[in-house]
Structures are given as structure tokens and as C-alpha cells.
Amino acid sequence: MATLNSSLAGTARRETAGPPLTALLALVGGHALLLSFVLLWWETTEVAPLAWRTSLYLATLLAALGLARLATWIAEHPAGRLARFLPAALTMILTLLAAEALLRAHQVPAGLIPTPTAVLTVLWQARDVLLQDTWQTFVMEAVIGFLIGVGVALPVSGLIARSGFLQRGLMPYAAAFSSIPIPALAPVFVHMFGLDWQSKAAVVAVTVFFPVVVNVVRGLLEIDPRLLDLMRSYAASDREVFTKARIPNALPFFFNALKLGTTLAMIGAIVGEFFGATGTGLGFRIQIEAGRFGFDIVWAAIIVASTLGIAWFGLVAWLERRFTSWHVSLRE
Amino acid sequence: MRARLGNLGPMAAVAGIVVLLYLPLVVVTNYPLAQRALERGAVMDCDGPLACAFVLRNPVIPAPGQLLAGIYNLMLPLNSPNAIPLNAFWTGVETLVGLGLAALVGLLFALGLVLSRAFELSVLPWIVASQTVPIIALAPMLVVLLGQYGVQGLLPKAIIAAYIAFFPVTIGLAKGLRSPDSLALDLMRTYRATTVQTFVKLRLPASLPYLFTAFRISTAAALIGAIIAEMSTISFFGLGKMLSENARASDVVGTWVLMIASAVLGILLVACVGWVERLVTPWRR
Numbered sequence: 001m002a003t004l005n006s007s008l009a010g011t012a013r014r015e016t017a018g019p020p021l022t023a024l025l026a027l028v029g030g031h032a033l034l035l036s037f038v039l040l041w042w043e044t045t046e047v048a049p050l051a052w053r054t055s056l057y058l059a060t061l062l063a064a065l066g067l068a069r070l071a072t073w074i075a076e077h078p079a080g081r082l083a084r085f086l087p088a089a090l091t092m093i094l095t096l097l098a099a100e101a102l103l104r105a106h107q108v109p110a111g112l113i114p115t116p117t118a119v120l121t122v123l124w125q126a127r128d129v130l131l132q133d134t135w136q137t138f139v140m141e142a143v144i145g146f147l148i149g150v151g152v153a154l155p156v157s158g159l160i161a162r163s164g165f166l167q168r169g170l171m172p173y174a175a176a177f178s179s180i181p182i183p184a185l186a187p188v189f190v191h192m193f194g195l196d197w198q199s200k201a202a203v204v205a206v207t208v209f210f211p212v213v214v215n216v217v218r219g220l221l222e223i224d225p226r227l228l229d230l231m232r233s234y235a236a237s238d239r240e241v242f243t244k245a246r247i248p249n250a251l252p253f254f255f256n257a258l259k260l261g262t263t264l265a266m267i268g269a270i271v272g273e274f275f276g277a278t279g280t281g282l283g284f285r286i287q288i289e290a291g292r293f294g295f296d297i298v299w300a301a302i303i304v305a306s307t308l309g310i311a312w313f314g315l316v317a318w319l320e321r322r323f324t325s326w327h328v329s330l331r332e
Numbered sequence: 333m334r335a336r337l338g339n340l341g342p343m344a345a346v347a348g349i350v351v352l353l354y355l356p357l358v359v360v361t362n363y364p365l366a367q368r369a370l371e372r373g374a375v376m377d378c379d380g381p382l383a384c385a386f387v388l389r390n391p392v393i394p395a396p397g398q399l400l401a402g403i404y405n406l407m408l409p410l411n412s413p414n415a416i417p418l419n420a421f422w423t424g425v426e427t428l429v430g431l432g433l434a435a436l437v438g439l440l441f442a443l444g445l446v447l448s449r450a451f452e453l454s455v456l457p458w459i460v461a462s463q464t465v466p467i468i469a470l471a472p473m474l475v476v477l478l479g480q481y482g483v484q485g486l487l488p489k490a491i492i493a494a495y496i497a498f499f500p501v502t503i504g505l506a507k508g509l510r511s512p513d514s515l516a517l518d519l520m521r522t523y524r525a526t527t528v529q530t531f532v533k534l535r536l537p538a539s540l541p542y543l544f545t546a547f548r549i550s551t552a553a554a555l556i557g558a559i560i561a562e563m564s565t566i567s568f569f570g571l572g573k574m575l576s577e578n579a580r581a582s583d584v585v586g587t588w589v590l591m592i593a594s595a596v597l598g599i600l601l602v603a604c605v606g607w608v609e610r611l612v613t614p615w616r617r
Contacts, residue, residue, distance in 0.1 A: 067454065088458060091454040168339040176595070184594030275575075
């Protein structure tokens with residue numbers, strides 16, 4: 001790797017010294033034009049003249065080309081993690097700025113597509129309501145359901161892994177159960193457990209349960225036979241084989257299922273609320289507001305749900321790195 | 333995981349145990365309800381709370397007889413617009429059309445990812461991040477939005493199914509396009525194949541198994557998308573329409589039957605994708 005890097009750096013030094021200047025100019029110029037239009041048109045409620053609209057599209061194109069050139073340059077050069085993330089960050093900024101400028105230029109009604117600033121404003125104004133929704137959806141439904149699902153799935157997978165009968169009798173069902181669509185589950189559970197958070201937590205628990213069982217059982221069973229032989233030659237007891245060989249072997253599978261489970265839990269909680277809620281919850285908010293064209297709140301709720309989803313996923317990924325740092329896929 | 337012949341015995345045994353446990357569960361959950369209904373003097377065609385537990389209009393868990401009657405009522409006549417078969421068929425079609433769309437758009441994105449490092453650096457982090465996002469939350473809004481621009485009928489549902497299936501498909505295709513080993517690539521070079529030829533004859537076929545793995549993962553998600561899309565708008569067909577109608581009418585037996593029907597549809601669709609995979613990649617057997 002080191003030799004590759006230095007050879008790349010060598011070719012780079014021969015070509016150019018710094019990042020391509022024209023690309024930077026295009027990038028900054030395009031953004032500047034978009035930004036100045038947004039500021040200029042802040043109070044205006046008319047459709048911008050054709051000249052402005054054309055130049056906005058051109059500015060977006062220019063900035064995108066500059067960004068592509070800059071990203072190519074970064075890709076060809078050795079760079080730190082921060083620099084590697086720069087193109088992605090710039091893409092996001094350009095997308096938001098272009099959306100803001102173009103939506104304002106065409107005066108697209110807020111009831112159809114709200115501008116990014118309008119969404120941020122609403123996110124701030126409705127923070128109390130959204131915080132309440134978040135508590136209901138994320139903490140009471142997604143997290144509690146997730147913990148119940150995982151908590152039940154672990155002992156069950158241990159049992160299944162120990163019994164050949166259960167493996168052959170239950171696992172085909174578990175695979176089939178994973179393909180039940182969540183929205184079909186939700187009405188049944190809402191009727192069984194009531195409108196409040198319990199029903200959604202139950203939906204989440206069931207949807208998280210099956211992937212965890214399927215993956216953990218695979219992890220407990222798909223073990224290198226040489227490892228089992230080694231354990232036997234150490235005269236390890238059954239219990240020791242289980243705790244020292246099978247469980248560590250299952251950990252990467254387990255974390256994979258957990259990562260999948262975080263997404264499923266968020267989807268389960270949100271979709272569950274589409275079928276009945278007590279008046280709070282991100283899914284409830286999304287459905288109600290989408291029905292009356294309050295898309296700014298819908299977007300704000302989606303931003304909240306996405307941020308939480310990504311943070312949760314990140315937490316599980318961090319735990320994975322901590323507990324399975326010895327695994328091949330993470331060693332470097 | 334495919335059911336093998338040796339599994340049938342244990343599978344049947346487990347199914348038997350579940351059926352045996354189901355009856356006591358029905359009694360335990362419905363008995364208090366039946367008792368309360370009788371105390372309130374409800375007129376029911378049964379004597380004693382135990383018998384009434386099996387014929388409640390609003391059971392917690394429907395009795396086997398009720399379920400069978402519900403299945404009979406909702407499945408027949410086969411071609412009725414209010415019965416399950418036709419609606420399930422349309423939902424299935426939406427899901428499959430969505431998967432096809434996802435494959436098309438996913439191929440474009442995967443090409444971008446494979447051909448340009450710059451594209452990968454700028455876009456891939458967002459594609460990965462969006463995997464962890466409850467994208468389904470966008471569905472109600474997308475339906476309304478697409479309706480505003482005159483996209484109606486089957487297409488908006490397929491678009492949303494595609495939208496949800498798109499990410500696994502993109503990642504899978506990008507992985508698959510990169511999967512041919514250097515020996516095969518060298519061979520193509522010795523044949524003096526052009527880039528396009530290498531692409532069509534080597535990279536594309538090599539990516540098919542990855543594409544179908546992604547399909548199997550995203551079929552269930554696409555089905556969820558199609559159902560939610562049907563619920564979020566005025567639709568005239570589909571399991572989502574039936575689900576929301578039944579949930580609104582709080583027809584308990586109906587929601588159970590629909591749950592079973594959707595599960596069967598999900599399993600059938602995954603099987604269908606597997607069947608197409610065997611058809612398209614015969615060399616993998």
C-alpha cells in the first residue's frame with residue numbers, strides 16, 4: 001500500500017502541484033451565483049425571469065463539473081479521511097443550494113416541494129412536537145421493541161443451534177417469516193395491543209426477531225471444523241466450546257443482524273404508526289401532514305428519523321468494531 | 333433456505349405443535365372478552381363464555397374456524413375486485429415492475445460507481461447513509477407528489493417500490509461489475525475485446541448473481557413500498573387498499589387473513605425472483 005501511495009504521489013507531482021485551479025473557480029463561482037440569487041430573491045414571490053433561471057441551471061452545471069473535476073483530483077491523490085469526505089459534503093451542499101435557488105426561481109408552491117430553508121425553519125419551530133414524536137417513535141417503540149426482539153432471539157437461537165430437530169423444523173419457517181411485509185403485520189398488532197406504543201414495539205420486536213435468529217444460528221453453526229477439533233484436543237467441555245468458539249464465531253453474524261435490525265426497527269415503528277397511533281409519533285406525523293400537503297413538516301420528520309437512524313446504525317457499527325476487532329473483515 | 337425432504341418431518345411436527353398451542357391461546361385471550369360481552373347482555377349465538385370465545389365478532393386472536401371462513405370469504409370469487417387474488421396480483425405486479433425499474437436505474441448508478449472514482453467519492457457515502465434511513469417515510473409524500481404531476485395508477489406504486497429496492501440493487505450491481513477476476517479480464521484483453529464487449533460479455537453476466545442476491549433482499553422491501561404506496565393514496569386495487577379498508581372497518585378476521593395473504597405473496601415473490609435467477613443464470617447450478 002505504501003509503495004502504491006508513493007508512486008501515486010510521484011505521478012501527481014509530475015502533473016500538477018495543487019488541486020486544479022479551474023475546477024475550484026467553477027465550484028466557487030457556481031455556488032456564489034446560486035447563493036447570491038437566493039439572497040436576492042429572498043423576499044420576492046414572483047417567478048424569476050428566463051435569464052436568471054437559465055443562468056441558475058448553468059451555475060449548477062458549472063459547480064457540478066467543478067466538483068467532479070475536484071473529486072477526480074482527490075481520488076487520484078493520497079488524502080486523509082477528511083479530504084476523502086470532502087466531495088460527498090460538497091455534493092450535499094450543492095444539492096441543497098441548487099434546490100433552494102431553483103425552487104425559488106420557479107416559485108414552486110411550498111405545498112408541493114418546500115425549500116430546504118423552509119424545512120429547517122419548520123424543524124426549529126416545531127421542535128417541541130417533533131421531540132415528543134421522537135420520544136414516542138424512537139425510544140418507546142423502536143428501541144424497546146428492538147431490545148425485546150433481540151433479547152428473545154438470542155436464547156432462542158442458542159436453543160435452535162443445540163437441537164438438530166429445531167434447526168430442521170424451525171429455520172425454514174424463520175426464513176419464510178422474514179418475507180412477511182411489515183404493513184400487513186401492523187393492523188393485527190394494533191388491534192391486539194392497542195393504539196399506544198406497545199403495538200408498535202411488538203411489530204418492531206417481531207421484525208427484528210427473525211433476522212437475528214437466522215443470522216445467529218448460522219454464526220453458531222457455520223464454524224471451521226478445525227477449530228472444533230482444536231477445542232476437542234484441548235479437552236474442552238461442551239460449555240467451553242460454546243462460549244469460547246461458537247459464540248465468538250457468531251458475533252460478526254450477530255452484529256450484521258443488529259445493523260439490519262436498526263433499519264427494520266425504524267421502518268417497523270414508522271409504518272406501524274400509519275395504521276393507528278395516539279396522536280404522537282413520527283410516522284403518524286408524516287402520514288397526517290402528507291395528507292394535508294404539510295410537506296415541510298414531513299421533511300422535518302424525515303430528517304429527524306434519518307438522523308436517528310444513522311446515529312443508531314453508527315452506534316451499532318462502533319460496538320461491532322469494539323467487540324469484533326479481531327475479525328478478518330475489520331483487521332487492517 | 334430451501335425446504336429439503338428431510339426437513340419435512342420436523343417442519344410438520346413444529347407446525348403441529350403450533351396448531352395445538354393455537355387453540356388454548358384463542359381461549360385464553362378471548363375468554364375474558366366473551367365473558368364481558370355476555371355480562372353486558374350481548375346477544376350471541378352460543379352458550380357460555382367458552383363457546384362464545386370462538387365466535388366473537390372482535391376477537392383478539394380469531395378462532396381457526398373464523399380464520400377459515402374469513403379466508404373463504406376473502407379469496408372467492410377469484411376474479412372479484414374485492415377479493416384477495418386479483419388485488420394480490422396487482423400488488424405483485426407493482427412490486428415486480430418496481431424491481432425492474434430499480435434494476436435499470438441501479439445499473440446506471442452502478443456504472444457511474446464502477447467507471448468513475450470521483451462519482452464514487454461524491455455519491456457513495458450518501459447511498460450508504462440512505463440505507464440506514466427509514467426510506468419508507470418518504471412514500472406517503474412521494475405518492476401525493478407524483479399524483480400532483482399526473483402520475484397515477486400502477487406507476488407511482490411501482491416507482492416507490494423501485495425507490496426502496498434501488499439501493500441494495502445499486503450496491504449489488506457495482507460489486508458484481510467489479511467481481512470478474514483479473515484472469516478473466518486478461519483473457520478478454522488477449523481476445524482484443526473492446527471495453528463495451530468486455531462489459532457485455534464479461535462484467536454484466538458476472539454481476540447477475542449479485543443482482544439477484546440484491547433482489548432477494550429487496551423484494552420484501554419493495555413489497556412494503558408497494559403496499560404503503562397503495563395505502564397512502566386513493567387506489568382502486570391492491571393489498572394495501574384492502575388492508576387500510578379492513579383496518580378502518582376494524583374487521584379483525586379480515587386483517588388476519590390479509591396478513592397471511594401478504595406473507596404468502598411475499599414468499600411467492602421471493603420464489604419468483606429465485607426462479608427467474610435460475611432461468612437467467614443457468615451456469616450457476
